[in-house]
Amino acid sequence: MTDSTMTTRQKVEASMRRRRAAETRFRLYGMASVLFGLLCLVVLFGDIFSKGTSAFSQTVLTTTIELNGDYLGIDKDSPRDEIMSANYDGLIKRHFAKEMKPSGRSEARKLFSLISSGAGWQLQSEVLADPSLIGQSITINLLVDDDVDQWFKHERGENIHASRLSEQQLEWIQSWVDSGALHTRFNTTFFVNGDSREPELAGIRGAMTGTLLTLLVTFLLSFPIGVSAAIYLEEFAPKNRLTEIVEININNLAAVPSITFGLLGLAIFINIFGVSRSTPLVGGLVLTLMTLPTIIISGRAAIKAVPPSIREAALGLGASKMQTVFHHVLPLAMPGMLTGTIIGMAQALGETAPLLMIGMIAFVVDVPGFVNDPSTVLPVQIFLWSDSPERAFTERTSGAIMVLLGFLILMNTAAVMLRRRLERRW
Amino acid sequence: MSIIENHKTVGTPLSEGSKLSARDVCVFYGEKQAIYNVSLDIRQNEVIALIGPSGCGKSTFLRCLNRMNDTIDICNVTGQILLDGDDIYHPRVDVVPLRATVGMVFQKPNPFPKSIYDNIAYGPRIHGLASSRVDLDEIVEKSLQRAGLWNEVKDRLHSPGTGLSGGQQQRLCIARTIAVDPEVILMDEPCSALDPIATAKIEELIDELRENYTIAIVTHSMQQAARVSQRTAYFHLGQLIEVNATDKVFTTPEHQLTEAYITGRFG
Numbered sequence: 075m076t077d078s079t080m081t082t083r084q085k086v087e088a089s090m091r092r093r094r095a096a097e098t099r100f101r102l103y104g105m106a107s108v109l110f111g112l113l114c115l116v117v118l119f120g121d122i123f124s125k126g127t128s129a130f131s132q133t134v135l136t137t138t139i140e141l142n143g144d145y146l147g148i149d150k151d152s153p154r155d156e157i158m159s160a161n162y163d164g165l166i167k168r169h170f171a172k173e174m175k176p177s178g179r180s181e182a183r184k185l186f187s188l189i190s191s192g193a194g195w196q197l198q199s200e201v202l203a204d205p206s207l208i209g210q211s212i213t214i215n216l217l218v219d220d221d222v223d224q225w226f227k228h229e230r231g232e233n234i235h236a237s238r239l240s241e242q243q244l245e246w247i248q249s250w251v252d253s254g255a256l257h258t259r260f261n262t263t264f265f266v267n268g269d270s271r272e273p274e275l276a277g278i279r280g281a282m283t284g285t286l287l288t289l290l291v292t293f294l295l296s297f298p299i300g301v302s303a304a305i306y307l308e309e310f311a312p313k314n315r316l317t318e319i320v321e322i323n324i325n326n327l328a329a330v331p332s333i334t335f336g337l338l339g340l341a342i343f344i345n346i347f348g349v350s351r352s353t354p355l356v357g358g359l360v361l362t363l364m365t366l367p368t369i370i371i372s373g374r375a376a377i378k379a380v381p382p383s384i385r386e387a388a389l390g391l392g393a394s395k396m397q398t399v400f401h402h403v404l405p406l407a408m409p410g411m412l413t414g415t416i417i418g419m420a421q422a423l424g425e426t427a428p429l430l431m432i433g434m435i436a437f438v439v440d441v442p443g444f445v446n447d448p449s450t451v452l453p454v455q456i457f458l459w460s461d462s463p464e465r466a467f468t469e470r471t472s473g474a475i476m477v478l479l480g481f482l483i484l485m486n487t488a489a490v491m492l493r494r495r496l497e498r499r500w
Numbered sequence: 501m502s503i504i505e506n507h508k509t510v511g512t513p514l515s516e517g518s519k520l521s522a523r524d525v526c527v528f529y530g531e532k533q534a535i536y537n538v539s540l541d542i543r544q545n546e547v548i549a550l551i552g553p554s555g556c557g558k559s560t561f562l563r564c565l566n567r568m569n570d571t572i573d574i575c576n577v578t579g580q581i582l583l584d585g586d587d588i589y590h591p592r593v594d595v596v597p598l599r600a601t602v603g604m605v606f607q608k609p610n611p612f613p614k615s616i617y618d619n620i621a622y623g624p625r626i627h628g629l630a631s632s633r634v635d636l637d638e639i640v641e642k643s644l645q646r647a648g649l650w651n652e653v654k655d656r657l658h659s660p661g662t663g664l665s666g667g668q669q670q671r672l673c674i675a676r677t678i679a680v681d682p683e684v685i686l687m688d689e690p691c692s693a694l695d696p697i698a699t700a701k702i703e704e705l706i707d708e709l710r711e712n713y714t715i716a717i718v719t720h721s722m723q724q725a726a727r728v729s730q731r732t733a734y735f736h737l738g739q740l741i742e743v744n745a746t747d748k749v750f751t752t753p754e755h756q757l758t759e760a761y762i763t764g765r766f767g
Contacts, residue, residue: 313573381610383606383608383610384610384612384613385571386568386571386606386610387606387610387611387612387673387676388612388622389568389571389599390566390568390599390603390604390606390677391599391600391603391622391623391626391676391677391680392596392597392598392599392600392623392626392627392680393596393622393626394596397626401622401626402612406613
């Protein structure tokens with residue numbers, strides 16, 4: 075055997091080195107890609123978390139304030155609207171003026187700007203809850219202004235030259251810190267309040283309620299329509315040109331940019347049908363159009379996966395087509411359809427562009443009560459806050475992003491668990 | 501091998517007053533013809549075996565008898581098939597009650613992913629055969645007894661049907677078919693997915709069922725045909741070559757193709 079006439083075995087051996095090298099290279103490329111993806115994820119989450127975790131704590135000032143009935147002009151038996159309209163702001167200002175003793179009007183104003191403008195509302199709600207407190211002294215945690223909040227959480231101990239607070243203000247704050255009156259606690263305001271111009275009073279409740287209502291409308295509309303369409307296309311539609319065209323169009327709709335649906339919603343739902351703009355109702359209608367292709371496509375795949383033997387068994391027993399589909403095929407395809415629906419909902423949860431077109435970008439302070447109330451959704455809220463220059467809004471933007479991500483992860487996990495639990499073995 | 505021109509079925513394919521009558525049945529899958537002018541009578545309360553090499557059309561022919569071929573879009577059936585004298589392919593015939601009268605058991609056991617009780621009860625429920633829960637219980641018990649499965653499952657009627665062994669599942673499918681009170685039972689290779697013990701049980705069952713039902717069974721196993729049937733029909737490339745008493749087909753077949761098949765010259 076000379077070199078030029080190697081046996082097959084020798085030829086294979088000779089090529090092995092190159093093949094092994096190629097496989098090792100491929101595996102390295104794969105691992106590098108995965109690592110790169112993971113790195114991006116880590117950087118993204120790291121950035122969001124580092125900016126956002128501080129949003130979940132808020133700085134409060136603990137103080138004991140006397141609810142002077144004479145000053146407020148009310149007592150414990152006063153009618154409710156009188157109690158509501160009493161001058162709590164003035165009471166707070168008087169209290170702090172007495173405590174910190176500012177010299178002159180402009181200094182006093184600087185002192186009062188350290189307390190949140192919402193402090194008056196805090197006091198009001200305490201009194202409304204228990205009018206017998208009038209005349210007594212109560213200890214209350216008052217919200218501080220966002221400048222103080224940010225300073226306390228981030229700038230303490232750093233150089234104060236870049237601070238928005240004057241030296242005198244910092245002296246006052248420091249005295250509160252030293253006496254232990256200034257401290258942080260969990261930021262319930264973030265979850266309980268609606269949007270506000272004041273960062274320390276801003277919360278995501280309005281946006282969350284809007285999101286939930288919008289998703290509810292989307293689900294109630296897209297699930298029945300999507301499931302019915304999937305069943306019809308898969309089981310009952312005749313195999314002709316018209317059906318083909320419908321199928322092609324549905325597949326294409328899944329790829330249409332979402333902002334187009336917003337334009338459609340604006341033109342048809344708002345202008346022609348007269349649905350009120352910026353409501354979860356019209357938002358839900360637009361998102362329904364967007365998620366329908368997803369539900370239909372995944373629904374059809376779920377129906378196709380039902381083995382034909384089950385259908386034959388039912389038909390062989392004398393079940394009609396409808397009975398076969400609704401008694402046997404649909405229950406077996408349902409887990410797949412639900413999974414597809416949850417994934418579609420999770421997509422809809424994060425949609426911003428189409429909702430901007432139909433007006434959900436408005437600054438809405440009230441928490442919506444019903445699907446016809448003006449509202450905004452969480453992604454849009456994030457978008458609005460990200461525009462604000464205040465530092466406090468920066469951290470709240472990241473905080474809201476964390477909440478949104480939390481929901482998305484929850485929904486996708488639910489979809490995976492549902493799919494795994496309901497997987498059938500034929 | 502190609503089809504025989506102007507072939508006339510040898511033996512005794514036709515008889516008077518039979519349960520099912522097929523006359524000049526042709527089946528086309530699109531352009532391709534699968535069954536060529538088959539005429540066959542199936543007598544009341546007999547077991548007739550349809551045998552032949554793979555792809556010879558026996559399953560296709562069987563599925564014509566309860567119009568299961570309707571579910572295949574490109575399938576086209578011509579000719580006449582009479583059940584008790586009525587043409588089952590008449591445009592005004594509803595396939596739903598037809599399939600309750602002519603039941604089918606498939607090759608691979610296919611119980612519904614429901615409980616054993618619900619598997620059996622499904623047919624009677626949709627056809628309105630039981631007016632009360634008591635009636636339904638009775639039908640379920642009777643069907644399971646007739647299928648020889650009652651003793652094995654009577655205390656676990658609500659456990660899933662898919663939890664049974666292969667042989668038990670096939671008997672469950674037979675019980676399910678019996679529950680709608682058919683007159684004819686078509687069996688498409690019912691034992692090919694089962695072990696010998698389960699197969700023996702089912703063959704025993706077929707013998708018992710003969711009392712009340714007419715049975716047509718497609719089988720790949722000549723020995724099985726010899727064991728269970730009274731008459732045997734031999735199919736070859738879509739043509740019905742010979743129909744005779746089972747003993748005769750397996751000992752002194754009339755046609756040379758039949759002889760070639762049973763002696764194993766081709767499979």
